[in-house]
Amino acid sequence: MLYAILCYDSEAVVGSWTKEQDAAAIAKLDVVQDKLAREGRLGPVARLMPTTTATTLRKGKEAIVLDGPFAETKEQLLGFFVVECASLEQAVETAKELGRASSSNGAYEIRPMMLFRPGKLAT
Amino acid sequence: MSGDAWIDAALRAARPQAMAAFLRHFRDLDLAEEAFQEASLRALKNWPANGPPRDPAAWLILVGRNAALDGVRRRRAERELPPEEALSNVDDAETALAEQLDDAHYRDDILRLLFICCHPELPATQQIALALRIVCGLSVKQIARAFLVGESAMEQRITRAKGRVARADVPFEPPSPADRAERLAAVATVVYLMFNEGYAATGGSAHVRASLCEEAIRLGRLLLRLFSGDPEVMGLTSLLLLQHARASARLDADGAIVLLEEQDRRLWDERLIAEGLALLDKALRHRRPGPYQVQAAIAAVHARAKRPGDTDWAEIEQLYAVLERMQPSPVITLNRAVAVAKVRGPRAALELVEPLAGDLSGYFYFFGVRGALLLELGRDDEARVAFGRALALANSPAEAAHIRAQIDRLTKDSRREGA
Numbered sequence: 001m002l003y004a005i006l007c008y009d010s011e012a013v014v015g016s017w018t019k020e021q022d023a024a025a026i027a028k029l030d031v032v033q034d035k036l037a038r039e040g041r042l043g044p045v046a047r048l049m050p051t052t053t054a055t056t057l058r059k060g061k062e063a064i065v066l067d068g069p070f071a072e073t074k075e076q077l078l079g080f081f082v083v084e085c086a087s088l089e090q091a092v093e094t095a096k097e098l099g100r101a102s103s104s105n106g107a108y109e110i111r112p113m114m115l116f117r118p119g120k121l122a123t
Numbered sequence: 124m125s126g127d128a129w130i131d132a133a134l135r136a137a138r139p140q141a142m143a144a145f146l147r148h149f150r151d152l153d154l155a156e157e158a159f160q161e162a163s164l165r166a167l168k169n170w171p172a173n174g175p176p177r178d179p180a181a182w183l184i185l186v187g188r189n190a191a192l193d194g195v196r197r198r199r200a201e202r203e204l205p206p207e208e209a210l211s212n213v214d215d216a217e218t219a220l221a222e223q224l225d226d227a228h229y230r231d232d233i234l235r236l237l238f239i240c241c242h243p244e245l246p247a248t249q250q251i252a253l254a255l256r257i258v259c260g261l262s263v264k265q266i267a268r269a270f271l272v273g274e275s276a277m278e279q280r281i282t283r284a285k286g287r288v289a290r291a292d293v294p295f296e297p298p299s300p301a302d303r304a305e306r307l308a309a310v311a312t313v314v315y316l317m318f319n320e321g322y323a324a325t326g327g328s329a330h331v332r333a334s335l336c337e338e339a340i341r342l343g344r345l346l347l348r349l350f351s352g353d354p355e356v357m358g359l360t361s362l363l364l365l366q367h368a369r370a371s372a373r374l375d376a377d378g379a380i381v382l383l384e385e386q387d388r389r390l391w392d393e394r395l396i397a398e399g400l401a402l403l404d405k406a407l408r409h410r411r412p413g414p415y416q417v418q419a420a421i422a423a424v425h426a427r428a429k430r431p432g433d434t435d436w437a438e439i440e441q442l443y444a445v446l447e448r449m450q451p452s453p454v455i456t457l458n459r460a461v462a463v464a465k466v467r468g469p470r471a472a473l474e475l476v477e478p479l480a481g482d483l484s485g486y487f488y489f490f491g492v493r494g495a496l497l498l499e500l501g502r503d504d505e506a507r508v509a510f511g512r513a514l515a516l517a518n519s520p521a522e523a524a525h526i527r528a529q530i531d532r533l534t535k536d537s538r539r540e541g542a
Contacts, residue, residue: 010179012136013129015344021128052347052360053401067405068351074178104129105175 002043002113003083003091005098008075009106011050017103025103032101036083036094043082044118051076075106082113130170134163137180138260139345143232144184147295149191152239152257152285162187230349231297237342238306241313242288249284250313251320251335256281259338269321269335307350311359311415314342318363323518336367347402357406358416364399365422368392380525384431396426417446436465453482457492469499487516491526498533507533 017025036042051069058064069076081098085091088110095108138159145155162183176182240254248270255261255269267277298306321335343360350356372390375381403419421442428434443459457479464472473496476489483489494509510530517523 010133010136012345013132013179016132016136016341021132049398049401050344052344052351053398053405055405065408066352067357068348 001085001087001091002116003085003088003094004111004113005081005083005091005095006109006111007078007080007106008109009078009104010074011076011078014078014104015050021103028101028103029098032097033081036081041084041094043084043116045079045081047079048077078106082116088112127167127171129175130167133170133175133179134166134183135260137183139233139236139258140180140229141183141187142257143229143236144180145187146236146239147228147232148188150295152289154191156257158187158191159183161190165190228297231303233345233349234298234303234306234310235293235295237310237346239288239291239293241310242291242293243309244291245284245287247313247316249280249287251317252277252281253284253288254313254317254342255335255338258342261334261338265334269332307346307353307356310342310346311356314339314346314363315359315415317342318366322366333370336363336370339363340367352409354406354409354411355413355415357402358413358419361399361402361406362415362419362422364395364402365419365426368395368399368426374521377524378521379528380521382525383425388429391426399423400426412445412449414446414449417442417449421446434465436462440466453479454486454488457483457486457489460496461492464496464499469496472496473500485516487513487518487522490516491529494526494529498529503533 014022033042033045054067054069056066056068056070058066083091083094085094091110091112095110099108141162142155142159145158146152149155149158165186166179166183170176237254237258240257241250245253252266252270255266256263263278263281264274266281267274270277272280318336318339321332321337321339340360340363343356343363346356347353347360368391369383369386371392372386372388373381381387399419400423403416403423406416406419421439424435424439424442440459440462443455443462447455447459456475460472460475463475473493476493476496479489490509490513494506494513497503497506497509507530510526510533514523514526514530517526
């Protein structure tokens with residue numbers, strides 16, 4: 001089963017890291033990702049720009065375009081990993097592993113994926 | 124990153140919101156600072172053991188207020204409040220407060236805090252210093268180093284600024300829409316000036332200066348979270364991000380200025396550029412142009428050019444013309460002249476530059492640009508005079524070194540011609 005591990009944290013905190021702190025945090029997560037990749041379990045990984053760059057489209061007969069994220073929350077969706085896991089238990093283990101390598105607090109939301117199309121981007 | 128570094132980052136991130144709440148509560152900057160300090164000390168003691176609270180700002184506000192109340196109660200020899208170790212686990216209290224903070228007042232609270240620091244009655248340097256101290260939480264020592272003054276002088280300057288804003292008596296009622304817009308504009312100006320102070324490199328080490336730029340960007344993002352639909356706030360933040368993206372390419376190993384065209388563009392920070400371009404894109408959708416958006420658009424033209432030769436100078440010239448109409452100023456005309464030189468040559472540019480001589484007779488860049496144009500036209504003697512004036516007006520060793528290099532080049536060229 002594929003799981004999305006969604007990373008939530010305060011972007012004000014993560015955004016206040018220095019370049020060096022940020023790079024160190026990413027490097028630590030890379031170690032876990034390398035391991036997952038060697039096991040053939042790592043799908044796409046994304047890091048999102050701050051929610052200040054977000055635009056929200058309210059669907060409807062007349063769609064409304066709003067500046068800002070979908071919801072104002074204490075912690076924001078900062079990015080996600082797609083990981084192949086045999087069970088929820090393994091997914092939780094993987095998230096814990098990422099959590100130990102993570103330099104911040106916040107939370108990982110573990111969501112089984114219903115549909116996965118890796119897509120093909122022209123590069 | 125160690126746990127302590129995380130706490131530092133959380134305290135810094137929560138500071139504007141907590142300080143704004145304390146200011147509303149105590150109606151005094153000094154008391155607000157004391158409450159924040161006390162709450163931070165307790166956080167440093169409590170958080171490593173108990174883990175971080177879900178909402179650090181709400182925790183700090185609750186604990187800071189209680190600490191102040193605590194003092195009052197102790198003086199009255201009454202029962203003390205429960206210790207914050209218990210508090211941090213009382214999720215209900217936190218949630219209630221968090222909800223209270225979420226109402227519309229919270230935005231005006233932070234804007235008021237910013238506006239008090241950026242009060243129009245204060246001179247610009249005091250506005251910047253006060254904002255850095257109160258909102259960003261930089262130490263007096265750090266601020267003093269950024270402004271190249273002694274610590275006690277900076278301490279005095281900040282104390283004086285606090286006294287002046289206390290007397291200015293900014294009302295605590297929610298502002299009218301017009302007042303709100305005015306406050307936002309005043310705050311945006313100071314954020315812009317703070318960035319320029321860091322960017323201009325008029326002194327101090329590059330590291331200290333860069334921190335001013337980073338604080339300005341942080342404030343820009345804060346404003347953007349508070350006023351997420353304001354295109355000028357988007358434009359301002361975009362502008363700062365796009366400018367700051369070039370920071371590591373702007374000075375060489377010896378600290379000498381590297382001109383835009385000579386910069387190693389691989390050193391530009393792609394992530395900041397991408398964020399800046401995304402924000403500009405968002406801003407332009409509103410079709411309500413303003414000076415920050417236009418300046419961001421100019422920075423974006425540079426950011427998009429992979430090589431100097433790819434720069435769309437005609438677009439830059441047009442953008443400067445738009446900016447000139449919005450904010451007529453000889454400095455903007457000077458900038459447009461640089462673009463004109465690229466599009467239509469040095470002669471056309473010089474025609475634009477010459478009439479500015481009166482207004483800009485004390486301006487380093489005027490003589491730098493004029494010298495460069497004269498040099499291009501082969502009027503070496505006049506160029507040498509212009510560069511000489513520029514040298515005398517240089518604001519930093521880096522600027523002086525850059526002009527000296529131009530003069531050296533002139534001297535070399537004439538020697539070569541003579542030989």
